[in-house]
C-alpha cells in the first residue's frame with residue numbers, strides 16, 4: 581500500500597450514518613484509491629504503518645463557496661452586503677488584472693486552503709480571465725481539487741471589473757478548453773454569474789446557454805440580503821421572485837450551486853428541489869455581514885443537497901471547522917439545532933454532493949479517492965461525541981496536521 585494510516589477514523593457514510601473507529605486503519609493504493617477503512621485489528625495488515633494515534637483521520641473538508649480574489653480582505657467590517665461589496669470587495673478584485681498580484685495571492689490561497697484541511701473548493705475568481713487562469717494553475721500545482729469560475733459582471737463595480745457578455749463567453753470558452761476536466765476531473769470550470777444584480781437578463785441567459793452547451797457546473801449567489809432582494813426585483817421586473825430570475829435564464833439544475841439562500845419562500849425551496857439545484861450554506865459570512873439566518877430545515881426536509889461554504893472574505897476563516905461551528909450557532913439561533921454528525925457531513929460529503937463529486941470524494945470509503953486530513957486530538961481513547969466536539973469546536977491549538985488528495989500529501 582502507498583499509504584497506511586493508523587488513527588481514529590471519523591467519516592460520514594455515503595449511505596447515511598457515521599464511521600467511527602477509535603483505533604482504525606486507512607489503506608490507500610498507489611493510484612490514491614482507498615482500499616480499506618475500518619478497525620485496525622480486523623485488517624490483519626502486515627505492511628508498514630504510519631501511526632498517527634491519537635489523532636483523527638477524517639475526509640478532507642469541502643468548501644462549497646469561497647472567493648479567490650478576496651483572500652487578502654478577510655475581516656473588512658464594512659457590511660452590510662452592498663456597502664461591503666462597494667467599499668472593500670470591488671476595489672480589491674479590480675487589482676487582479678495585474679498578473680503578479682494575482683499570482684502572489686493565488687499562492688497564498690492554496691497555502692491557506694491546505695493548512696485548513698480543505699481538499700476540495702468551489703471558487704469564484706474575479707472577472708479577469710488571466711487571474712482565473714492563474715487560480716487554476718495554483719490549484720493544479722498544489723494538488724487541490726475544485727471548481728473555479730470567471731466571475732461574470734457587467735453592472736456594479738468599477739469599470740475595470742466589468743466584463744461584457746461577449747468577452748465573458750469567449751474567455752470562459754478558452755478557460756473551459758484549457759482547464760475543464762484537468763487531471764481526471766480534479767479541476768472543473770464553473771459558469772459563475774456573480775449575482776442577478778451584476779448581470780443583465782441577456783448575460784444570465786448566455787450563462788445558462790454556456791452551462792447547458794458544455795454540461796458545466798453553475799455557481800452564483802441568491803437571497804443573501806433583504807436590500808439586495810428588493811434591488812434584484814427592481815433590476816429584473818419580469819421575474820416573479822429572485823429565484824425566478826435564474827430559473828428563466830436556464831441557470832437552475834443538478835449542477836447549480838446557490839450560495840446563501842436565506843430570504844427564500846417555501847415555494848422557492850420547492851422549485852430548488854424540483855430542479856435538483858443545490859445550496860451552499862455560509863453561516864459565518866451571514867453573521868459577519870448581518871445578512872440573516874438561513875434555515876437548514878426546509879431544504880434538508882425536501883432532500884435538497886446542501887454543503888457548507890466559508891464564503892471568504894465575508895466568512896472570516898478558510899477553516900471549515902469554523903464554518904461547522906458557525907452552522908451550529910446559526911441552527912441554534914433559528915431554533916432548529918443540528919447534530920454534530922450532520923455538521924461533519926455538511927462539511928465533507930454534503931459538499932461533495934453539491935460539487936458533483938460525491939462518487940469520488942467526501943467520505944472515507946473503499947473505492948473512493950483518498951482525500952484525507954489528519955487532525956490532532958486531545959484524548960487518546962475518544963468516544964464519537966468527543967471526537968466530533970474536538971474537531972468542530974476545540975480549534976485553538978489543534979490545527980490540521982496533514983492533508984492528502986488522492987493519497988498524495990500536500991505541502
Ligand SMILES: [Zn+2]
Pocket residue numbers: 645646647801839891
Ligand atoms: Zn460569496
